[in-house]
Amino acid sequence: MSTHRFILEPYKGVSTRHTCPNCHRQRCFSKYIDTEKQIQFPEYVGRCDHEQKCGYHFTPRDYFEQNPLEKDKFAENENSFRSYVPIKETQPIATSYIDLDIVNQSLRGYPANKLFQFLSAQFGEAETLNLMKRYKVGTSKYWDGATVFWQTDNQSKVRTGKIMLYNSETGKRIKEPYNHVTWVHSVLHKGDYNLKQCFFGEHLLSEDKSRPVALVESEKTAIIASYYLPQFLWIASGGKNGCFNVNSLSVLAGRSVVLFPDLGATDYWQSKISLMKSCGIEVQMFDYLEANATEDERKEGYDIADYLLKVKPGEAILQQMIRKNPVLETLIDTFDLKLISVQQGTPRPKVLPPKKRGFRL
Structure with missing residues (x-):
């Protein structure tokens, strides 16, 4: 249990995440709270979750340095404030991404793609090509005719790709003699890869x-x-x-x-x-x-x-x-x-x- 008096408000639903005063993104700003419930900090005292793109972090110490009268008003004695030590926060590991050159190289070779063959039999080649391009679906040589479902986030960054092999007649996955599914970051031997998955189609x-x-x-x-x-x-x-x-x-x-x-x-x-x-x-x-x-x-x-x-x-x-x-x-x-x-x-x-x-x- 934390012994610090001033902490970032724990997540208890969207009502505890607010609009950042710096980047103005919604539901990404955590306010500092007083665990002794004596001090209510202004709206701007807190931290933005978007550390890379925004980086806003206004601590209680920053607030008291700018407002010494407030410290005197609410602190019963100087020791109550001096005992405050900012929380030592571990820096989150940055999300890893797949190089877009690798992604773009896969967005071809559709005639050999087993899933493309199956869908073309249902919708025709032109419409199937539109669907594959819209969802950024690629072709892999890991297995002959395999499909790559790229996980492209809402910032158009590619988190990873799921490689799967299908039967071109039934459209079902090939599971014999083993389940034909793997991941691009594994195939590329990225051992230190920090995967944070997103929805397939999220870029849409x-x-x-x-x-x-x-x-x-x-x-x-x-x-x-x-x-x-x-x-x-x-x-x-x-x-x-x-x-x-x-x-x-x-x-x-x-x-x-x-x-x-x-x-x-x-x-x-x-x-x-x-x-x-x-x-x-x-x-x-x-x-x-x-x-x-x-x-x-x-x-x-x-x-x-x-x-x-x-x-x-x-x-x-x-x-x-x-x-x-x-x-x-x-x-x-x-x-x-x-x-x-x-x-x-x-x-x-x-x-x-x-x-x-x-x-x-």
């Missing part, structure tokens, strides 16, 4: 600040759903547990967010709603899938993309989808959406067994 938040956000687990799902339901800005957590922390969620403050968890993850995501609301996020949960899924769908771990992909080109698509999947009618009615039609894509290419290509990206 600054481009469109009004559109409601849809949060899913899978990067692939975010891409697919963004085609069918562009009324939402689709981002992905990268997994059931991904990005559910105050630092990661801060980029969604002030946004309207709808959660679309995979089957089996609804209860866990439901438990995170209070945390999200404390971060200033307006949250809704679309839990119709969990309540109405079949046993086979549960075993397969369906998500919203699996339902959206049950489309046959050349038919009355929306009616056919609703007939087979009543969940879609509920989704459309709930959020007053319009579904984008899908045209016949190019034939699905033959699947070749993956070959590991050493430690190249």
